[in-house]
Amino acid sequence: MKDPLNQRMFFLTALLIAAGLLGAFLSPYFLQASTVTYLLQYVPVLGVLGMAQTLIILSGGPGIDLSIGATMSIVGLAIAGLAANGIPILLACAIGIGLGGMLGAVNGFLVCILHVPSLMATLATFFTYSGLALALTGGAPIGGIPEWFGSLAQGRFLGIPNHMWIVFLPLAVVLHVILSHTRLGSHIYAAGNDERAAFLSGVKVWHLRFALYCISGMVAALAAIMTISWFQAARADAGDGMELLSVTVAVLGGAHIFGGIGRLSGTILAVLIVTTLQVGLQLANVSQAWQLATIGILLIGSVITDNITEDHWRARVRKRSNQS
């Protein structure tokens, strides 16, 4: 229990149970088996975005990708537009993932090659991408997705939505293995912990971060594909608010905003907490405004507690080293 990250996981589990209890308290419909399926329907989109955001934050810099939601909107529109013009949907998805990677590479170029602070660079691309999504479509949704494609996000296997099986779980496993069992993963942590030390020990810090921004764009494309399959249409505002939510789950999950500290499992727990809260508030018919406020408070609260626990931890380490 000494390890602050383990403490974090403990805290998150408690928070998840609290969120579940709150949902049960607010709405009589919450404690039903169907709620779990309903809840898991929401998890994969935010889940993959949160994991991508966690990787970017972990790699330090300080890194952040505020354009992740806007990338998702614009890629979704591109895929639906291609499909509506007679291009097979799977090919369109592949092109979409490529496009996502390219949009991510724009961020990578600005941040890692020009060394514009990531916050500013991705804020600028966020507005450009979301503006483009709105301007190119005039706000009208694009339909015309083949019906069979809906089975990705609407179908179920063993009561769990298909996109959970096909997209979220494989991605989570792959990223987890990379992060905690490969050299690449330790390079990401090293870059986030101490950029200079990592560079001097031969880690190509900026190449690594560039690749992560591209991956973030491609993951945003995956989120777009799941959303299209779910709603059978692409909307210009599909990814609105996702930038904040993905940062929220990453930070709530224990990723330190300046990099180097964090775990994917924390992010996934945080996604479950946020989704449980949202579903609970929805079932209780609480207005959208309160959901926004809850997430805002959760974000600020989690960063504050993060800083406080870190201070305590540092103080303890210092004390121990003084004693010895």
Add this chain to the structure above:
Amino acid sequence: MENTLKKSVSRPITVGREGLLLITLIILCIVFASQSEFFLSSRNLTTVLRNSVDLSVICAGMTIIIILGGIDVSVGGILAVSAVMIGRAYQYGMPDIIVIPIGLLTGAALGYGNGLLIAKTRVPPIVATLGSMYIFTATLFIVIGGVWISGLPNSLSFLVLGSFAGIPSGVFVIAVVYGGSWTILRRTPWGQRVVAIGCDEKSAQLAGISVVRTKIQAYALLGLFAGVAALLYVARLRNVEVNIGTNIALEAIAATILGGANIRGGVGSLLGALLGVIFIKITQNGLVLIGVSSLWETVVIGGLLIAVLAIDAFETRRTS
């Protein structure tokens, strides 16, 4: 290193940037004027000026925050909540003498809250203000309930819509705000402290500057400016829309960066920021006049911001 630092502190206004901006602005105006004869009419230019008053006021505060090395993406939320408070106060029949302090205090208090959060708990400003933006937006929805507040009195309208000695009164408002901000920033010890913190927070702390207090005061000042902007907004439109203030944070940041402020802090120019505001507003107005859908505004401003960031980055690389 010391030399460049000294240079950037003592001569933060790069003549090149403002001159460049002015030249681009003039070229832009010529292009728009050649495409639309209505563009250069005094009526259109007055409209542009009236529309830019709220953004200009916020931009003065944003420049100070960016020089401090911070950022605030929640100013739109502060503007919105202040405007709602003003609107509600008017609806309860309160006179101007009470409504004005309510608006200003709401803005300053919300900004103070942001500052407290950022300075005391060392939450990165972007995360803190993203979070508070969502709380402010939620507050707006809860108070306003999705319905416009409209039909407000026009007792303050002269501040934006009136004119004095043939000059639109917005000019005077902007002059007072920018004159005041410039004096505070460049002619008081407090302004020196802001610049010092923006250049190097640790050294400023070691030199005995109360970093926490200065930061809180700067964010409160930006909040106060957002409150002023809310008053001007209500005076101009006499209603409060549901989606008030959604884009103003980006516009303010874009204008400040366009005007030569460095996002890493320490460097910035109030005059440049004002030129940036005019640039953005002229672009928006001109695009509509030459028949481009207003949906493209965000794309153009975002693209412009990317271009300026890239140019700045090239320039720093060349000089360093």
